[in-house]
Amino acid sequence: MIKVNLLGTGRKKAAKPGVKISLPSSFTPVLLLVIVLGTAGGGYWWYSKLTSQSEDLDRQKALAEKEKARLDAVIKADQVYEGRKKALENRVKVIENLQKSQASPVLALDQLAEAVERTHFVWLSSLDQKEAILNMSGTGTSLNAIADFYTNLNATGYFKNVDQGAAAQDPAGNWTFSLKCEFSPPRGLAPAVQPAPTGGN
Numbered sequence: 001m002i003k004v005n006l007l008g009t010g011r012k013k014a015a016k017p018g019v020k021i022s023l024p025s026s027f028t029p030v031l032l033l034v035i036v037l038g039t040a041g042g043g044y045w046w047y048s049k050l051t052s053q054s055e056d057l058d059r060q061k062a063l064a065e066k067e068k069a070r071l072d073a074v075i076k077a078d079q080v081y082e083g084r085k086k087a088l089e090n091r092v093k094v095i096e097n098l099q100k101s102q103a104s105p106v107l108a109l110d111q112l113a114e115a116v117e118r119t120h121f122v123w124l125s126s127l128d129q130k131e132a133i134l135n136m137s138g139t140g141t142s143l144n145a146i147a148d149f150y151t152n153l154n155a156t157g158y159f160k161n162v163d164q165g166a167a168a169q170d171p172a173g174n175w176t177f178s179l180k181c182e183f184s185p186p187r188g189l190a191p192a193v194q195p196a197p198t199g200g201n
Contacts, residue, residue, distance in 0.1 A: 105129065108183045111158040112136075119149040129183075134159075137178040143167060146177050153179075157186050 108129065116122060121141035128135045140146040146167055153159050165178035 107185065108134065108158070111156045111183075112153075115149065115152040115156055115159075118152045119145060121145040122149045132183050133180065134183055135178070135180050137176065139170075140167075140175050140177060143175055146175060150179070153181065158183060160184050 112124075112127075112134070116124060122138060122145050123140075124136055124138040126137045138149075140149065146164075150162060150164050154162055159181045162179065162181040165180070167175045167177040169175050
């Protein structure tokens with residue numbers, strides 16, 4: 001008699017064919033060694049890069065400090081130059097002021113006398129000199145004569161900033177005047193003086 005097993009428990013299924021990989025037992029330490037060496041190599045590369053960047057920054061810092069020192073020296077030299085320049089300018093001013101204050105009275109009187117001589121009918125009654133400033137007063141027979149003296153004084157080239165005060169007529173009919181000017185000898189030759197027309201009564 002034939003028996004049929006409907007439950008199928010009596011027959012084992014055949015295993016499906018497949019690929020099974022088996023690693024040797026010595027492979028794991030090698031893998032760990034590779035990981036450690038890779039990590040160490042990456043760390044060394046990163047450290048070398050940081051070291052190179054640090055050295056580059058140190059070089060840039062050294063160059064910047066050197067340039068700063070050079071500029072500081074330039075600024076210091078410029079300050080010294082400015083100080084010397086200012087001192088020389090002050091010395092020149094002092095010399096110019098001394099030259100003005102020590103202007104030869106003989107030369108001033110000579111040029112003033114020439115201006116008076118070229119102007120007829122004008123006489124000086126007082127003269128005061130303080131440094132390079134001259135204050136004078138005098139008498140003229142007319143306003144035209146006083147104006148001629150003013151013109152001849154300017155024409156000498158030795159007097160500048162001539163300031164003529166008010167003129168007043170005295171009981172005798174003459175005109176008294178006052179005048180203020182600065183005696184300043186020209187650096188070159190004095191300009192030729194042309195006599196102004198003389199005034200009259």
